[in-house]
Amino acid sequence: MTVYSTSDLRSGLKVMFEREPCLILENEFVKPGKGQAFSRIKIRNLRTGRVLDKTLKSGDSLESADVVDTEMQFLYEDGEFWYFMEPNTFEQYQADSKAVGHACNWLSEQDLCVVTLYNSVPLTITPPNHVELEIKETDPGLRGDTASGGTKPAVLSTGAVIKVPLFLESGEKIRVDTRSGDYLGRVRD
Amino acid sequence: MTTEVAQNWQPAAEISALVERSRIVAKLRTFLADRGVLEVDVPILGNYSVSDPYIDSFEVLNERVEGFLQTSPESFMKRLLAAGSGDIFFLGKAFRAGEIGVNHNPEFTMLEWYRVEWSEHELMAEIAELINTLAPNIGSLTMSYRDAFIQHLGIDPHDICLSNLQRHVSSITGCKWRPESRFNCLNFLFANVIEPKLPRGLVFLYDYPECHSAFAQLHYNREGQLVSRRFEVYLNRLELANGYFELTDPKEQHRRFDRDKRARTAMRKKILEEDASALAALDVGLPSCAGVALGVDRLIMQLLDKNSIQQIMAFSWAQR
Numbered sequence: 001m002t003v004y005s006t007s008d009l010r011s012g013l014k015v016m017f018e019r020e021p022c023l024i025l026e027n028e029f030v031k032p033g034k035g036q037a038f039s040r041i042k043i044r045n046l047r048t049g050r051v052l053d054k055t056l057k058s059g060d061s062l063e064s065a066d067v068v069d070t071e072m073q074f075l076y077e078d079g080e081f082w083y084f085m086e087p088n089t090f091e092q093y094q095a096d097s098k099a100v101g102h103a104c105n106w107l108s109e110q111d112l113c114v115v116t117l118y119n120s121v122p123l124t125i126t127p128p129n130h131v132e133l134e135i136k137e138t139d140p141g142l143r144g145d146t147a148s149g150g151t152k153p154a155v156l157s158t159g160a161v162i163k164v165p166l167f168l169e170s171g172e173k174i175r176v177d178t179r180s181g182d183y184l185g186r187v188r189d
Numbered sequence: 190m191t192t193e194v195a196q197n198w199q200p201a202a203e204i205s206a207l208v209e210r211s212r213i214v215a216k217l218r219t220f221l222a223d224r225g226v227l228e229v230d231v232p233i234l235g236n237y238s239v240s241d242p243y244i245d246s247f248e249v250l251n252e253r254v255e256g257f258l259q260t261s262p263e264s265f266m267k268r269l270l271a272a273g274s275g276d277i278f279f280l281g282k283a284f285r286a287g288e289i290g291v292n293h294n295p296e297f298t299m300l301e302w303y304r305v306e307w308s309e310h311e312l313m314a315e316i317a318e319l320i321n322t323l324a325p326n327i328g329s330l331t332m333s334y335r336d337a338f339i340q341h342l343g344i345d346p347h348d349i350c351l352s353n354l355q356r357h358v359s360s361i362t363g364c365k366w367r368p369e370s371r372f373n374c375l376n377f378l379f380a381n382v383i384e385p386k387l388p389r390g391l392v393f394l395y396d397y398p399e400c401h402s403a404f405a406q407l408h409y410n411r412e413g414q415l416v417s418r419r420f421e422v423y424l425n426r427l428e429l430a431n432g433y434f435e436l437t438d439p440k441e442q443h444r445r446f447d448r449d450k451r452a453r454t455a456m457r458k459k460i461l462e463e464d465a466s467a468l469a470a471l472d473v474g475l476p477s478c479a480g481v482a483l484g485v486d487r488l489i490m491q492l493l494d495k496n497s498i499q500q501i502m503a504f505s506w507a508q509r
Contacts, residue, residue, distance in 0.1 A: 007287070029290030033421075033431045033482075034403055035243050035376040036368060037288070055362040055381065 002064040006039040006056050014046070014067040017054070021046045021065035021118050031058070046116065046123055067123065072115045074107045082107075084115050084122065095122035103127045105160035106178040127178045132187050133157050134173050141169040151183075201505040210489050210501055213323060217300055217485065218280060220319050226276040226302055231265035233282055234258060237464035240449035241403070242456055245286040247295075258284035261482055262301050263404075264467040267435075270303055270478060271470035278302035280485070291497040292427060294506050298485040305478045309405075309418050309434040312479040313393050316422055316430065320391050323492055329391040333410070337394055341383045346375055346398055347414040354378070372400040387426045395420040404445060405433035422483070424491045432481030439472045 004015060009027040016022070022043040031037035037058035044051050046067060056062075072084040072093065081094040082104070093115060097104070103125040107113060114126040138154035151163040154174075162176060164183045173187040202210070222228060238246040238257040246257040259265075262279040269277055283299040304312050317329040338346040342357065354374040358367045361381050368374045375398060395418075396410050402417030410416045418434035436442055446463065453460055489501045499505035 007289070029288070029293060030380055031243075031288055031290075031293065032376050032380060033428055033484075034241065034401065036373045037243070038377070038380075040381075055377075057368075 001066070003061045004064065005061050006041075006058050009039065009041060009062065014065040015043075015062040016065045017043055017045075017062060020048075021067050021123065022052075025051065029058075046118070049124075065118065066120075067116060067118050069114050069116050069126075071112055074109060074111045074113055076109055077104075082125070084113075084125075087112075093117070093122050095125060099123055100125050103178075105156075105158055105181075106131045106133070106176065108133065108158065129178060130175055130184065131178055132173055132175050133160075135164065135168060135170050138164065138168060138170055141167045197508055200503050201499045201508060202501050202503055206493055206495070206501050207503060209493055213489050213492060214280070214298075214485065216323060217319070220322060221278045221302060224276075224315075226278045226304075227274065229266065229269055229274070229277045229279055230281065231262045231269075231279060232259065233284075235265070237264070237467070238461050239263075240446050240453075240461070240463075242449055242452040242458060247284050247286050260285050261299060263480075263482070264464055266301060266303060266480070267475055268467060268470040270305070271473050271475050273476075276302070276304050289506060291499075292487065292490075294486065294498050294502060296506065296509075297498075299482055300485050301480065301482040303435070303478050303480040305476050307479045309395065309420050309432055309479045312432055312481055313395065313420055313422075316432075316481060316483070317391060317393070320424065320488075323488070324391075327391050329393060330388060331393040331395065333396045334394050334398065334416075335396065335410070335412070335414075337383050337387075338378075341386050342378060347410075347412075347416060370400070371398070375401070384423070384426055384428075387423055389425045392423040393420055394423070397421075402436075402445070403433065404436045404442070406436050420481075422481075424488065427487055427491060428484075429487055429491070430481050430483035432479060434479050435475060435477075437471075437475045437477060439468075439474070442468070442471045 004013060009024050011024050011026055013024045014021060015024060022045050024041060024043055026042040028040040029037065030040055039056045039058060041054050041056060042051060043054060070086060072086050075083040075085050081096060082100045084093045084095060099122045101124065103113065106127040111128065111131065113128060115122050116124045134157040135154045136157050139152050150166045152166055153161050154164040154168065155161050162181050162183055164174065173189065175184040175187055177184055218228065234249055234256050236256050239260045244260050246260050249256045249258060261283050266277060266279060279301045282296060284296050286295060288295055313331065321327055335346055338344055351371050354371060355367045358374050358377050368377050396416040397419040399407060399415050399417055401419060403419065405417040405419035407415055407417050420432050421428060422430035450460060486498050486501060490498050493501055495501055
């Protein structure tokens, strides 16, 4: 474990702050000409995603957080846990729904995703930016309407509901941006 | 040679910024010289260091010398004033260890000057003139430290008790830490609440709390509160200069040095040997005067509208 002083805190470092693993986003050194120095830091709580502004006394120290991002394959879910496998060691990890969060909308079995481990336990799951999913259910397509720009809701194989163009049919495969939930295009096999 | 080093040979500032910098520095010199202020060059490497508990110097230690890179030319300039130099200015390098950031570089350029028989308000007026020659029509706003606190925080900085002050601070830090002393609490609130709300442009704040006096004389303000005759200058919300109506009473000088020494002890900082020459000069007597130290790099940074101090330096600390 490493201990960082306020002057070592750079964006990208993962540290423990008030017993929570956090990512340093910014660190501004503030010092009046006469007077005590301090550090204004912006951090993201890696568990909740919340961004916080904090002020630390100069010279204070924070411990590094044992947080690592690992690419893993999503295996399956059993209703309670989601199971991931590290493809090189075949080691398996189970993540609870809190850690999986919104990633559950986008993950299909066998997909590769980033599992953030905190003390070797999944903390968050980040799906790939783009995934390919099948439309399970949507209103019948308006044939030929590829230009009007209208949209309709579609239920995907993962259960996620997104807006798709009117011409799409159930059973078609589409590409989705997992960060925005936007439809990107049709995938032709 | 690694790629990193190879890329690092380039200056931090664009050449055009260095051209502007050179012009501004020349104007600073001319402005003061034209007014009969004598330029003096004093040692940057001295045998003694500053007593201020919150300023750290670089120690120079080898077989030939044991000394410190000066954090300001103050003590040498005061020796000159005591010797009858009259109005003087210094334009050169100063060093402060550990101060690195977008507004800080451990090695920086300072303009410090003293006006004999002037009050701090006369000196503030001269600073406003100086800045207005560099940034025409920037104008200036002058307010007391107390008014700034009342306006932005609704508290009187001279009357509020320490525990109330700490409560205000805790609501801002967002964590358990809060400064222990009145001085640190006020600084904290100023930097975090008032500074961001100051108007852009040139702002003077005067009549600082007694605990901020450093080497400024004390007097009573209109409300009958004991305050220090210290002022600060802000340019676009950035601290630019700090000035005093200088303390001349040798006994009080000694008390202030002792206060700094106690603070250093409490902070477990190295107690530095007293600068006997500076004390001797003060004992002989400093003429009544006002003095100010101005961060030249910050001034240039603001005039050229740059986001970091390194952008107007030929080579920054990281490139030395």
